[in-house]
Amino acid sequence: MAVRLAEVAEAAGVSQATASRVLNGSNRRPAPEVADKVRAAAERLGYVPNAQAQALVRASARLIGLVVHDIADPYFSSIARGAQRGLAGSGIQLMLASTERAAEAEVEAVRSFMSYRTDAILLAGSRGFGDDVLLERLLQAYRGNGGRVAMIGQPLASAGGVQIDNEGSAAALADELLRLGHRRFAVLSGEPELQTASQRAAGFLATLKSAGVMPEVVSQGAFTREGGYRMMVDLLASGVSGEERKLCVFCVNDVMALGALAALREAGLSVPEDVALAGFDDIPTLADQYPTISTVRLPLEEIGRMSVEMMLGNSDASHRVVVEGAVVLRQSTRLS
């Protein structure tokens, strides 16, 4: 269909081998005048190499796969952006899969990436395993065949990746909120099988406990804006907020906090006057919120960039980095 290397070679009056050597830069470099002829012919015919054929014969497909839950979620799109940046200029392309939080879709995506022989697979925000033996086995096979796997946010036995200190960072946030003088807390968490959500809730609660503070409410819902909204609606309906002392609500991620905020507004309550609110991630979207929202800053783009760089570099395949979040107190948790 398209122009093949053989046609270029013929047009240039050289062999296919020579044309190949000129156009892809092997370690053997043909004579300058020959090279020019080949390049001219390629240009004239509009030759575009067939990456599939190259991948078949080369070791690498020059492809990297990124699995996210929802590319429209700022958390993931920031990571994706970082990944793209990390890839810039490397000649490696990104394949994207958005699982919509379905475990089967995640497995499907990984299988597909394996099928395309991607050099590496980045799993962002995956639920931990546990029951998901299938995925684990798949990745094991992938790594056995030379593929590299990076978990973003969650550690995976014997795989590299960027790990996030969810517990520690959430604990630090709780510390700061206590220091501000907050004493009444609610924690809105995500699905229990989501390690990210559980760890954040656990870290937060552990610090409260060691300070002798009992949370008023701990609820679990969806790890999404909608989930935050729902849980806040329920929280308000339960009447827990109408007390003398202000309630401080910790949502285990920012989009949930935004959902919760929407519910508060609909109920005619203001932040931070009536209720204090904190999130986690510091997604870019938060920059445009008013009141400004307290959160734990994660260098999301950096995390994406680091992940691909770890995959690209020929460092130890199971290299790991742990990222700490930075507590950022803003208006939404002001006490008075």
Place this chain on the structure above:
Amino acid sequence: MAVRLAEVAEAAGVSQATASRVLNGSNRRPAPEVADKVRAAAERLGYVPNAQAQALVRASARLIGLVVHDIADPYFSSIARGAQRGLAGSGIQLMLASTERAAEAEVEAVRSFMSYRTDAILLAGSRGFGDDVLLERLLQAYRGNGGRVAMIGQPLASAGGVQIDNEGSAAALADELLRLGHRRFAVLSGEPELQTASQRAAGFLATLKSAGVMPEVVSQGAFTREGGYRMMVDLLASGVSGEERKLCVFCVNDVMALGALAALREAGLSVPEDVALAGFDDIPTLADQYPTISTVRLPLEEIGRMSVEMMLGNSDASHRVVVEGAVVLRQSTRLS
């Protein structure tokens, strides 16, 4: 490296041809007991087909390419999400390129997608052509080889895609704002070579003109949040807002409006009390803004979905759809 079809065939005691027929579902379906043997062997060995090899021999690589300016921008990530949704279950994978608004990167991305023999290329928010003969020629060649091209947002001669009625929608917005009673306007537009920005500004201005209203300011900057911020800072510095009648600022997209809003807040001005503000796109992020922001709603996700469906379906390759935006008036443009 990985398990090959030949090994599966051998393990199952059949020929490679038979194994292939069983595992990928050709139009010839081997006998049930043979098929079971093959499937069992494939399962046991952990066979994953090599998509590169399949692509090489098949007509299609089962790949589709999406080019966006910035995947972290909600406008593009919404489109990407829609595209993913449209692809769901089709077995076709998405390759993503984020150009960071650089024309060379766009060309590079297209060339790369051509190299991977993607079945279609979706160009979202591309600057129109004009000077960009290179890109145009590239796409021409691609289409000549059976590739399909969809422009999202901008029409391309003889290519299909989803077109957005920027001018008409912006004109409708201006109409509504005039009807509300606004008379003093500022238009913050994007780079002049970006057709999307120019068309929106033009549609808006044309309606003002036919109503006999002269805009106070028309400025051009970056088509980004930062651009909106900068232009609003300049606008405020020029002192144009301190008049008896409220100024209504139209930003040609929502992220610019958010940037402008940030600048207003920093200057201690409120929306809509001191200045009215309107954007364009209705990105999901806008749902969490307070005050709520007037805009023109574009069904972004739907646009992404439609685009891939047009590419997938074997309808006329140059089929086009024009999407109208819906004016949504919210708090940010209230007059009193």
Place this chain on the structure above:
DNA sequence: ATTAGCGTGGAAAGCGTATTCCCGCTGACT
């Protein structure tokens, strides 16, 4: 009873490229 027709599995030919040999040549060193 013979043959046309059909269904089923296998051998083999590519798909487009990188790369390994191989071969002829030149230039340098003995």
Place this chain on the structure above:
DNA sequence: AGTCAGCGGGAATACGCTTTCCACGCTAAT
């Protein structure tokens, strides 16, 4: 002058798969 390393180009193989094309055994129709 003879030999040999080194270099530059070409023929051919391999990458993993799909898909003709074939051969073969069976049923159904004349």
